Amino acid sequence: MSIAEAKAGVETLKNANTLKSEERRESLTFLGLSMPAVLVVLIVVFLPVFWLSSLSFYNAAGELSLENYARIFESALYRRTFVVTFQISIAVTVFCVLLGYPLCYWLTRLPDRTAAILMVFVLVPFWTSVLVRTYAWLVLLQRNGVINSTLMKLGVIQEPLQLAHNLTGSIIGMIHIMLPFLVLPLYATMRSVDTDLVRAAVGLGSSPRGAFWRVFFPMSLPGLFAGIVLVFILSLGFFVTPALLGGGRVQMLAQRIESTITVYSNWGAASALGVVLLLMALAMIWLMNRVFGLDKLFMR
Secondary structure, eight states: OOHHHHHHHHHHHHHHHHHHHHHHHHHHHHHHHHHHHHHHHIIIIIHHHHHHHHHTTBOTTSOBOSHHHHHHHHOHHHHHHHHHHHHHHHHHHHHHHHHHHHHHHHHHHSOHHHHHHHHHHHHGGGGSOHHHHHHHHHHHHSTTSHHHHHHHHTTSOSSOOOOSSSHHHHHHHHHHHHHHHHHHHHHHHHHHSOHHHHHHHHHTTOOHHHHIIIIIHHHHHHHHHHHHHHHHHHHHTOOHHHHHHTTTSOOOHHHHHHHHHHTTOOHHHHHHHHHHHHHHHHHHHHHHHHHTOHHHHHOO
16 A cells, blocks of 8 residues: 555545544534423423323322223223224214315315415314314204204204214314314325326326326325324314213213313322323324334325
């Protein structure tokens, strides 16, 4: 090896070490800048969750025990609560997909200006409190509400329909609240799809329907599954709408947790239910991450 080659090798090694040092310094700088936010998240989010989770391992006598978790699996009341929670969450998610996908596809076919104006109507519910929207649905759906009164005047029905204070009313109200959470990520993904690919498929002999199912639909799946994750997880922990539109006949997990604390003052049992609810939400996120990858779902 010549002296020039040796000097070049030493210089390359020095440059590599310098780059590594700068990379470490940059990482430490970002870590230092993010520490205030990390501390806030730890204090505001993780510490309360850890404290509540620890309460679930103590029984009414203050002794360490798995009694609260055993009760969840042994009690028919709790099992019924889980069944109702999943029934409502799945139903709301399915109806949001059935309503939201055609809506998003129709919006992508419109001119940009028209689609932007119509998207405002999708965002309008975000400008109103969930409580106000729920009471509005209660006015519409109750026995003497607008819908029943109108249908009876038109002669469509002879007796009022049971649309409120039951499972049906809870699902209708939650669909209205959750639909924008599916529309927004799905619409963003659909807008990013290159329509020239669909035209190319049609030009190569595919029918418009075949081009949609083979080209457009697969490319819209990341946004669709992102919306499904958001709607389903938010529905699992929903409280206000099923509490009011359910009329006390519909008990989801969040309502069971609230009643366990306020009525029975059993923080351990309520904490166990909260831990199980959190684990279900994390399991849903983990499953979607394994199947599709969170970067594909939320980075579009």
